[in-house]
Amino acid sequence: xxxxxxxxxxxxxxxxxxxxxxxxxxxxxxxxxxxxxxxxxxxxxxxxxxxxxxxxxxxxxxxxxxxxxxxxxxxxxxxxxxxxxxxxxxxxxxxxxxxxxxxxxxxxxxxxxxxxxxxxxxxxxxxxxxxxxxxxxxxxxxxxxxxxxxxxxxxxxxxxxxxxxxxxxxxxxxxxxxxxxxxxxxxxxxxxxxxxxxxxxxxxxxxxxxxxxxxxxxxxxxxxxxxxxxxxxxxxxxxxxxxxxxxxxxxxxxxxxxxxxxxxxxxxxxxxxxxxxxxxxxxxxxxxxxxxxxxxxxxxxxxxxxxxxxxxxxxxxxxxxxxxxxxxxxxxxxxxxxxxxxxxxxxxxxxxxxxxxxxxxxxxxxxxxxxx
Amino acid sequence: xxxxxxxxxxxxxxxxxxxxxxxxxxxxxxxxxxxxxxxxxxxxxxxxxxxxxxxxxxxxxxxxxxxxxxxxxxxxxxxxxxxxxxxxxxxxxxxxxxxxxxxxxxxxxxxxxxxxxxxxxxxxxxxxxxxxxxxxxxxxxxxxxxxxxxxxxxxxxxxxxxxxxxxxxxxxxxxxxxxxxxxxxxxxxxxxxxxxxxxxxxxxxxxxxxxxxxxxxxxxxxxxxxxxxxxxxxxxxxxxxxxxxxxxxxxxxx
Numbered sequence: 001x002x003x004x005x006x007x008x009x010x011x012x013x014x015x016x017x018x019x020x021x022x023x024x025x026x027x028x029x030x031x032x033x034x035x036x037x038x039x040x041x042x043x044x045x046x047x048x049x050x051x052x053x054x055x056x057x058x059x060x061x062x063x064x065x066x067x068x069x070x071x072x073x074x075x076x077x078x079x080x081x082x083x084x085x086x087x088x089x090x091x092x093x094x095x096x097x098x099x100x101x102x103x104x105x106x107x108x109x110x111x112x113x114x115x116x117x118x119x120x121x122x123x124x125x126x127x128x129x130x131x132x133x134x135x136x137x138x139x140x141x142x143x144x145x146x147x148x149x150x151x152x153x154x155x156x157x158x159x160x161x162x163x164x165x166x167x168x169x170x171x172x173x174x175x176x177x178x179x180x181x182x183x184x185x186x187x188x189x190x191x192x193x194x195x196x197x198x199x200x201x202x203x204x205x206x207x208x209x210x211x212x213x214x215x216x217x218x219x220x221x222x223x224x225x226x227x228x229x230x231x232x233x234x235x236x237x238x239x240x241x242x243x244x245x246x247x248x249x250x251x252x253x254x255x256x257x258x259x260x261x262x263x264x265x266x267x268x269x270x271x272x273x274x275x276x277x278x279x280x281x282x283x284x285x286x287x288x289x290x291x292x293x294x295x296x297x298x299x300x301x302x303x304x305x306x307x308x309x310x311x312x313x314x315x316x317x318x319x320x321x322x323x324x325x326x327x328x329x330x331x332x333x334x335x336x337x338x339x340x341x342x343x344x345x346x347x348x349x350x351x352x353x354x355x356x357x358x359x360x361x362x363x364x365x366x367x368x369x370x371x372x
Numbered sequence: 373x374x375x376x377x378x379x380x381x382x383x384x385x386x387x388x389x390x391x392x393x394x395x396x397x398x399x400x401x402x403x404x405x406x407x408x409x410x411x412x413x414x415x416x417x418x419x420x421x422x423x424x425x426x427x428x429x430x431x432x433x434x435x436x437x438x439x440x441x442x443x444x445x446x447x448x449x450x451x452x453x454x455x456x457x458x459x460x461x462x463x464x465x466x467x468x469x470x471x472x473x474x475x476x477x478x479x480x481x482x483x484x485x486x487x488x489x490x491x492x493x494x495x496x497x498x499x500x501x502x503x504x505x506x507x508x509x510x511x512x513x514x515x516x517x518x519x520x521x522x523x524x525x526x527x528x529x530x531x532x533x534x535x536x537x538x539x540x541x542x543x544x545x546x547x548x549x550x551x552x553x554x555x556x557x558x559x560x561x562x563x564x565x566x567x568x569x570x571x572x573x574x575x576x577x578x579x580x581x582x583x584x585x586x587x588x589x590x591x592x593x594x595x596x597x598x599x600x601x602x603x604x605x606x607x608x609x610x611x612x613x614x615x616x617x618x619x620x621x622x623x624x625x626x
């Protein structure tokens with residue numbers, strides 16, 4: 001009986017071993033490139049409020065406590081990411097501005113404006129539809145590759161970044177803790193952007209007045225805010241003949257942005273071939289996608305001026321006026337851009353409601369701040 | 373003897389222990405079924421944005437979006453046995469000008485003779501009562517398809533830009549969004565086919581946007597502003613489109 005059990009045990013062990021993947025590298029040799037210290041990443045439990053959907057999984061980049069912390073250090077590290085030590089991810093994604101920069105078009109390390117506005121980084125874990133204004137990157141961690149090399153952004157090269165990371169007194173141990181690597185030579189571009197993405201996924205904004213009123217029942221709208229919500233933002237039963245579909249049509253709660261690509265009618269061009277910035281069209285190569293950009297979140301919208309992909313509108317009042325004026329009749333405009341009338345009182349109410357989307361706690365949350 | 377049996381089991385354990393779930397196909401009992409959802413306009417493949425289509429009032433339009441939910445997609449056995457569930461919920465969508473007018477799905481189904489398939493057009497009431505926070509952000513039931521933050525799903529959308537004057541400009545938006553428990557409709561499509569014995573039938577569910585907008589002797593006037601944006605308010609128009617949409621599906625078997 002004991003023999004049978006031992007054979008059976010051996011069989012099960014063999015079966016289990018048979019399913020293991022091949023070792024991917026490393027080795028037992030200790031040399032000057034070896035990294036010591038903890039190498040067992042602790043799985044990170046993302047805190048998601050029950051009124052949010054479950055985040056989009058990324059099996060290629062499982063989150064760990066150590067990976068998130070490494071990502072936070074990298075996010076704020078200007079020495080590593082810029083040749084002159086004056087610019088990091090946080091330069092264009094400032095916590096106090098809901099991780100935007102206040103510029104119409106992002107200003108790069110050479111002081112030159114980039115092509116588009118810095119997007120807010122909140123709630124990226126819930127985005128199922130690519131990243132950037134044009135959806136050009138499919139994965140969050142892939143998104144971080146390009147800005148390092150873009151002449152109008154960090155204008156660096158990855159070889160230099162990786163060299164600095166490998167020679168750094170602190171980062172090699174952090175990479176080992178986050179990804180279990182054994183040698184400095186294993187610090188790579190991919191691991192670096194994956195750590196950044198892990199940190200970015202933790203930036204969840206879900207504590208605005210809207211959340212407290214709507215989901216938690218711990219606060220109340222003012223009369224003006226309620227009017228903005230009911231009569232203009234969330235309009236379900238549009239009376240016959242009313243053209244305004246409600247902002248919530250594309251900016252529905254709880255994320256307040258459907259992440260789809262649309263021509264929202266803000267650019268007056270003769271044809272779909274005339275857009276200066278083709279947006280989604282440059283990604284798909286299809287002219288009918290020209291002038292289409294992501295519908296971004298409106299969470300913290302009062303903090304993220306100026307507005308649109310190129311910052312063309314300085315204020316929310318200008319944004320509302322432009323939508324109220326309707327589009328420009330370009331054939332790929334979203335059919336829900338129809339123009340509408342708005343009284344001064346309604347406009348104030350809509351603005352008041354938009355201000356309820358500001359999450360004050362996000363702006364000082366130490367989990368998202370620069371490490372000391 | 374017991375040891376011999378264990379050693380005989382060894383190769384089997386080593387090989388089957390690493391199989392993926394989807395490798396366990398028994399060709400005698402199961403077969404692959406290819407199901408395509410094809411969109412048309414007036415009997416022609418629907419080309420999103422690229423093609424100009426005529427409308428019975430004499431106007432022209434370009435379609436930008438056509439989508440609908442399918443609930444409880446089921447195969448109906450020919451012997452009257454219990455139906456075979458293929459999918460609880462699916463969203464069939466055409467939105468890209470680069471996209472194919474056909475959306476493909478593949479299922480592994482029991483071998484046998486079937487008399488057709490059945491599905492609910494829309495989101496079935498049990499799911500329609502659940503808000504998107506119950507699901508993952510990339511699930512087909514998500515907030516982008518929700519009427520409002522606490523309401524229900526939009527079962528079907530047809531969006532287009534129309535040219536109402538002969539000026540070459542498709543500058544009038546048409547947007548028809550439909551959905552409510554009352555509108556949920558079961559669609560049964562009868563067509564015999566066999567799965568298994570080397571047969572992998574291809575089924576095509578055809579939906580024609582023109583037949584949804586205009587059919588059965590009914591055509592609404594897209595030049596009337598009150599009939600251009602219908603998001604729950606103008607139910608005369610919405611119910612008309614919905615009923616035509618629900619009754620125009622066809623099933624082709626190859």
